[in-house]
Amino acid sequence: MNGPSDQMTDQKTGQAADRLPDHSLDSFGDAAASATRVTPGNALRPEDIALQKAAPAGDAAARYALHLGDDALILAQRLSHWISRGPELEEDVALGNIALDQLGHARSFLSYAGKAWGQTEDDLAYFREEEDFTSLHLVEQPNGDFAETMVRGLFMALYQHQVYARLLDSADETIAAISAKALKEVDYHLEHAELWTLRLGRGTEESARRMRRALDKLWPYTEELFQDEPLHDELEGIAVRPSTLRAQWEEQVRDILDRSGLAVPEVPAALCLGRRGEHSEHLGYILAEMQVLARKHPGATW
Amino acid sequence: MSSTVIGQDGQDGQSNQNNQSKQNRQSGQKASTSAGWPLWEIFVRSSRGLSHVHAGSLHAPDAEMAVRNARDLYTRRNEGVSLWVVRSTDIATSDPDAKDMMFESPQGKDYRHATYYKESEGVKHL
Numbered sequence: 487m488n489g490p491s492d493q494m495t496d497q498k499t500g501q502a503a504d505r506l507p508d509h510s511l512d513s514f515g516d517a518a519a520s521a522t523r524v525t526p527g528n529a530l531r532p533e534d535i536a537l538q539k540a541a542p543a544g545d546a547a548a549r550y551a552l553h554l555g556d557d558a559l560i561l562a563q564r565l566s567h568w569i570s571r572g573p574e575l576e577e578d579v580a581l582g583n584i585a586l587d588q589l590g591h592a593r594s595f596l597s598y599a600g601k602a603w604g605q606t607e608d609d610l611a612y613f614r615e616e617e618d619f620t621s622l623h624l625v626e627q628p629n630g631d632f633a634e635t636m637v638r639g640l641f642m643a644l645y646q647h648q649v650y651a652r653l654l655d656s657a658d659e660t661i662a663a664i665s666a667k668a669l670k671e672v673d674y675h676l677e678h679a680e681l682w683t684l685r686l687g688r689g690t691e692e693s694a695r696r697m698r699r700a701l702d703k704l705w706p707y708t709e710e711l712f713q714d715e716p717l718h719d720e721l722e723g724i725a726v727r728p729s730t731l732r733a734q735w736e737e738q739v740r741d742i743l744d745r746s747g748l749a750v751p752e753v754p755a756a757l758c759l760g761r762r763g764e765h766s767e768h769l770g771y772i773l774a775e776m777q778v779l780a781r782k783h784p785g786a787t788w
Numbered sequence: 789m790s791s792t793v794i795g796q797d798g799q800d801g802q803s804n805q806n807n808q809s810k811q812n813r814q815s816g817q818k819a820s821t822s823a824g825w826p827l828w829e830i831f832v833r834s835s836r837g838l839s840h841v842h843a844g845s846l847h848a849p850d851a852e853m854a855v856r857n858a859r860d861l862y863t864r865r866n867e868g869v870s871l872w873v874v875r876s877t878d879i880a881t882s883d884p885d886a887k888d889m890m891f892e893s894p895q896g897k898d899y900r901h902a903t904y905y906k907e908s909e910g911v912k913h914l
Contacts, residue, residue, distance in 0.1 A: 576848060
């Protein structure tokens with residue numbers, strides 16, 4: 487290994503450069519190695535973003551971070567409803583994990599967005615009104631049955647995967663860094679959704695029927711994912727223009743559905759303006775549950 | 789003499805489906821029905837140079853999903869760099885009731901240990 491890559495390894499693992507230069511992950515010579523080692527590891531955390539000096543370059547960049555954060559937050563809130571309700575304990579944990587990943591992304595984006603307005607992640611999550619939320623209609627759709635949750639998960643994972651992959655090159659370094667961390671996790675969400683789509687689509691007659699029903703129900707809300715807003719015009723090089731994601735997204739959806747024995751339904755698109763704060767009746771209930779404790783007992787900790 | 793098979797989940801008829809994750813991906817092969825998902829034993833390797841160690845077990849419809857579930861259940865605190873899953877019914881074990889026959893015989897046979905032997909005179913490089 488040459489010098490520069492050694493330095494990167496050292497930064498990541500927090501190893502002193504003069505100790506275990508090449509073998510920081512080996513058990514050889516590593517006194518801490520054990521079959522049951524548990525370490526927190528190092529990664530960008532929302533707390534780090536809240537402490538850092540860098541804030542969004544302007545109001546538009548902050549509002550863009552809010553879009554990403556609101557999608558993740560509402561999806562996390564929806565998914566966490568599955569905890570203790572999964573079809574099997576293992577799936578319960580998988581859905582809970584995905585919900586927590588999404589919550590982590592939401593915290594990072596909200597922490598960052600809030601810096602532009604002197605607000606914390608909690609201010610934005612708990613003390614905004616329904617019309618201030620900019621999330622997509624797709625994420626506020628009810629969980630429905632397991633098939634519906636998987637179809638929604640597939641649509642969102644494909645979408646977020648593309649968005650975060652493109653944002654790796656964002657001129658906004660914090661958005662790029664959050665996206666880099668989120669991308670690896672969404673990679674797993676995508677695989678989870680894809681594996682289940684294959685199994686349910688090609689499973690029993692009943693599972694395939696439920697998948698078709700879920701596709702019919704949720705496909706109309708996918709139109710909104712690719713809607714450009716005036717905001718995106720101001721953020722050349724920082725944001726991803728949603729309309730540019732559509733072709734690849736549809737191709738990937740078709741490929742997965744094709745392999746699952748399913749098809750893209752022919753249903754008209756729904757008119758959704760979630761980015762402008764116009765939501766379906768579902769969001770109010772989600773927010774009521776999510777915000778009630780923080781609003782009833784402001785500043786409460788536990 | 790006899791061996792015990794662990795993981796009684798009534799899925800014997802489907803014991804061919806392990807290790808077929810590629811095939812599963814294509815065929816979307818369905819697993820169990822009302823009896824629940826089969827049980828899998830999970831082995832985690834915590835770092836390069838160490839062996840995979842048995843970490844526990846879990847339920848999953850097939851091998852591919854078992855690996856994913858194992859990732860969620862057994863590596864969520866940075867415990868591992870590699871996972872193995874094995875259908876519980878595919879593991880043959882020694883009979884717990886046959887412990888005497890199986891494992892007591894070596895006791896007292898200290899000549900099977902190197903420390904039993906004395907260094908012989910005149911042997912160099914030992």
